[in-house]
Amino acid sequence: MDGIENIIEGCRRGDEHCRKVLYDRYAARFFALCRRYSSDDTQAEDALVQGFCIVFDKIEQYSGKGSFEGWMQRIFMHEALKLNARAQRRLFIHDDYARQVLPTSEQPSNDMRIDLDRILRQALSSLKPRANALFNMVAVDGYSLQEAAAILGMNPVAAKSLYRRTRDKLADMLSKSGLDIV
Numbered sequence: 001m002d003g004i005e006n007i008i009e010g011c012r013r014g015d016e017h018c019r020k021v022l023y024d025r026y027a028a029r030f031f032a033l034c035r036r037y038s039s040d041d042t043q044a045e046d047a048l049v050q051g052f053c054i055v056f057d058k059i060e061q062y063s064g065k066g067s068f069e070g071w072m073q074r075i076f077m078h079e080a081l082k083l084n085a086r087a088q089r090r091l092f093i094h095d096d097y098a099r100q101v102l103p104t105s106e107q108p109s110n111d112m113r114i115d116l117d118r119i120l121r122q123a124l125s126s127l128k129p130r131a132n133a134l135f136n137m138v139a140v141d142g143y144s145l146q147e148a149a150a151i152l153g154m155n156p157v158a159a160k161s162l163y164r165r166t167r168d169k170l171a172d173m174l175s176k177s178g179l180d181i182v
Helices: 004-012 016-036 041-061 068-087 097-101 110-125 129-140 145-152 156-176
Strands: none
Touching: 004 016, 004 041, 016 041, 016 068, 041 068, 068 129, 068 145, 110 156, 129 145, 129 156, 145 156
16 A cells, blocks of 8 residues: 555545554654754654644545645644744754755765754754744745745734844854854
C-alpha cells in the first residue's frame, strides 16, 4: 500500500495499518516543522501528536483538492503555534536551519556547525515570538507574506514591515557575529 490515495482512503475507514503507514511516512518531516515553532523538543512532540490526532479525526474533510501534504502541514503548523502561544515561550529554530539559509557553496564544515548553530539560535531566540513565527513561515517554510499574515492574524502590510525589520535585524546580528549572509 504505497499510493497516498490508498493510505488516505484506509485512514478514512479507520484502518490502523494505514494510520501507521501515514505516521511513519510523515512523522520526521512534521516533527522538524513543529520544532521550528516550538520552544523545545517536548513541546514539538506534543504538537506532533496533537497534529496527527487532528489529521486522523478530520481526514474526511480533506477534499482531494490541493496537496495532502500541504493540508497536513497547515494542521501541524497551527497546532505548534497554538501550543507555543499557550506556553508563552520564545520560539526556537531547528538545527537544520543553517542548511536552509546558507547557499550550498557556503555550507559550514562540521567543526563550524556547532558554533553556527549556537549563533543562529541566539539570534532567533532574541526575536519576539510573532516576528520569529513570521520569519520561519516565510523564509523557511515558503509561505507568502499574505498567507503567513492570514495565519498569524496580522494585517498584510504590517506583516511585510515586520518581516523586513526582522530580516534586517537578523542579518545585522549575524554580521556582528562574523557571518555575512546575503
